[in-house]
Amino acid sequence: MVTQEQVLQALRRVQDPDLHRDIVTLGFVKDMRICDGAVAFTLELTTPACPVKDRMKQEAEAAVLGLDGVDQVSIKMDAQVRASAGTMMIPGIRNVLPVASGKGGVGKSTVAANLAVVLAQSGARVGLMDADVYGPSIPTIMGITDIPHAGNEGIVPLEAHGVKVISMGFFLKPDQAVVWRGPMLSKMIDQFLGGVEWGELDYLVVDLPPGTGDIQLSLCQKIPLTGSVIVSTPQDVALKVAEKAVIMFNQLKSPILGLVENMSYFVCPHCGNREEIFDSGGAERASKRLGIPYLGGIPLATNIRQTSDSGLPIVVSDPDSASAQAFQTIARNLAAQISIRNIETEEQQLVKITF
Amino acid sequence: MTPAPNYTPIEIGRANQHDVRVKWADGRETIYPARFLRLSCPCAECIEEMTGRRMIRDSSVPPDVHPLSIHPVGRYAIQILWSDGHNTGIYTWERLHELAGRIPAR
Numbered sequence: 001m002v003t004q005e006q007v008l009q010a011l012r013r014v015q016d017p018d019l020h021r022d023i024v025t026l027g028f029v030k031d032m033r034i035c036d037g038a039v040a041f042t043l044e045l046t047t048p049a050c051p052v053k054d055r056m057k058q059e060a061e062a063a064v065l066g067l068d069g070v071d072q073v074s075i076k077m078d079a080q081v082r083a084s085a086g087t088m089m090i091p092g093i094r095n096v097l098p099v100a101s102g103k104g105g106v107g108k109s110t111v112a113a114n115l116a117v118v119l120a121q122s123g124a125r126v127g128l129m130d131a132d133v134y135g136p137s138i139p140t141i142m143g144i145t146d147i148p149h150a151g152n153e154g155i156v157p158l159e160a161h162g163v164k165v166i167s168m169g170f171f172l173k174p175d176q177a178v179v180w181r182g183p184m185l186s187k188m189i190d191q192f193l194g195g196v197e198w199g200e201l202d203y204l205v206v207d208l209p210p211g212t213g214d215i216q217l218s219l220c221q222k223i224p225l226t227g228s229v230i231v232s233t234p235q236d237v238a239l240k241v242a243e244k245a246v247i248m249f250n251q252l253k254s255p256i257l258g259l260v261e262n263m264s265y266f267v268c269p270h271c272g273n274r275e276e277i278f279d280s281g282g283a284e285r286a287s288k289r290l291g292i293p294y295l296g297g298i299p300l301a302t303n304i305r306q307t308s309d310s311g312l313p314i315v316v317s318d319p320d321s322a323s324a325q326a327f328q329t330i331a332r333n334l335a336a337q338i339s340i341r342n343i344e345t346e347e348q349q350l351v352k353i354t355f
Numbered sequence: 356m357t358p359a360p361n362y363t364p365i366e367i368g369r370a371n372q373h374d375v376r377v378k379w380a381d382g383r384e385t386i387y388p389a390r391f392l393r394l395s396c397p398c399a400e401c402i403e404e405m406t407g408r409r410m411i412r413d414s415s416v417p418p419d420v421h422p423l424s425i426h427p428v429g430r431y432a433i434q435i436l437w438s439d440g441h442n443t444g445i446y447t448w449e450r451l452h453e454l455a456g457r458i459p460a461r
Contacts, residue, residue, distance in 0.1 A: 221429045225429075252429055254429065351427060351430075352366045352368075353425050353433070354366060354368035355367055355369055355375065355422065355424065
């Protein structure tokens with residue numbers, strides 16, 4: 001009968017392509033049981049949204065089947081999302097991901113909502129915090145019309161498409177606007193972080209207001225964030241302003257996970273012709289220049305707008321569309337970037353204050 | 356954009372009774388005398404925002420001023436709560452590193 005040690009040796013040949021280490025060293029292989037020629041184990045990855053999980057499963061199967069004495073392999077796929085250093089300062093929330101933009105109007109909220117839904121669809125526990133108090137569009141995009149109520153330990157977030165959502169929009173009547181000075185905004189962030197029953201979350205996506213102001217500052221000062229996603233359109237003018245957001249996060253020592261180019265190109269629904277309305281490739285060039293990863297581009301499609309306004313994120317209403325596919329790819333790239341960053345910074349502690 | 360040099364502390368603790376000891380990632384240590392650190396407060400009350408002119412008057416700060424507690428600000432700075440009630444200063448790692456070079460010899 002083959003031994004556990006032999007199986008582990010064979011599995012050491014399987015590399016995680018993002019983390020550049022083998023799956024045994026990374027501690028992914030768990031609960032191994034061997035019975036005559038049948039081997040069963042669990043592969044516990046760092047995120048359910050791993051873009052290469054099918055490939056790793058196949059490689060692992062092949063590696064073990066290749067051993068003498070093995071005629072059956074059964075692998076259960078699982079995931080344990082690691083917390084980024086120090087973020088468990090909010091108990092239960094493993095990763096906080098602000099979605100930022102320099103300018104308004106680049107589709108940041110649509111991007112935040114769709115990314116959150118894709119991560120939830122892949123099996124992660126996801127929250128979406130709409131911190132864009134001036135223009136809270138998340139309730140519309142996610143199709144939520146209810147009002148949250150208070151639980152024992154805070155406000156109970158509303159759920160839509162598998163994501164727990166909190167938005168200033170829930171607390172405003174249609175004829176109300178938020179006309180607040182700085183300290184109120186800071187209090188709101190406190191409330192949304194500490195006064196909401198988020199439960200256990202793998203990812204908390206935060207839709208920030210456009211620009212670089214009070215809310216961004218409050219968020220970066222109160223908790224060490226996992227990393228931000230910056231959204232821009234391809235135009236130079238949008239990119240130059242997006243750069244301001246990059247500089248802000250660098251100044252606050254907040255990691256940046258990458259740049260997303262929204263409204264990247266237009267595909268005609270009738271003839272399938274691809275039109276680069278806003279020029280293209282701008283964000284990819286900018287990301288090289290700024291030294292941050294380029295997570296991907298999302299095409300402009302009339303149906304995003306239609307479905308957004310009707311409360312169905314496009315990844316739900318039209319998952320086979322080019323836009324939905326783009327969101328899937330970007331979300332998976334994002335999940336991979338988060339895993340890489342968390343593994344790399346695992347040894348790196350935050351500053352210890354012993355005063 | 357070139358990244359800023361990395362002056363990151365790994366530990367911030369006590370030295371003597373009231374002074375602040377910073378252990379840096381490169382292995383070095385700096386001890387900031389309490390009063391010096393208080394008088395170097397970078398907040399907008401102590402330093403004029405636009406001109407950088409120092410506004411704090413040394414005579415208005417008690418001679419035995421000392422930190423009561425120190426708190427992290429995000430991952431880029433600390434906030435110090437002082438015995439004289441002052442607490443609005445945010446000392447970034449860059450600031451602390453720069454101040455290290457200006458500590459008066461005793």
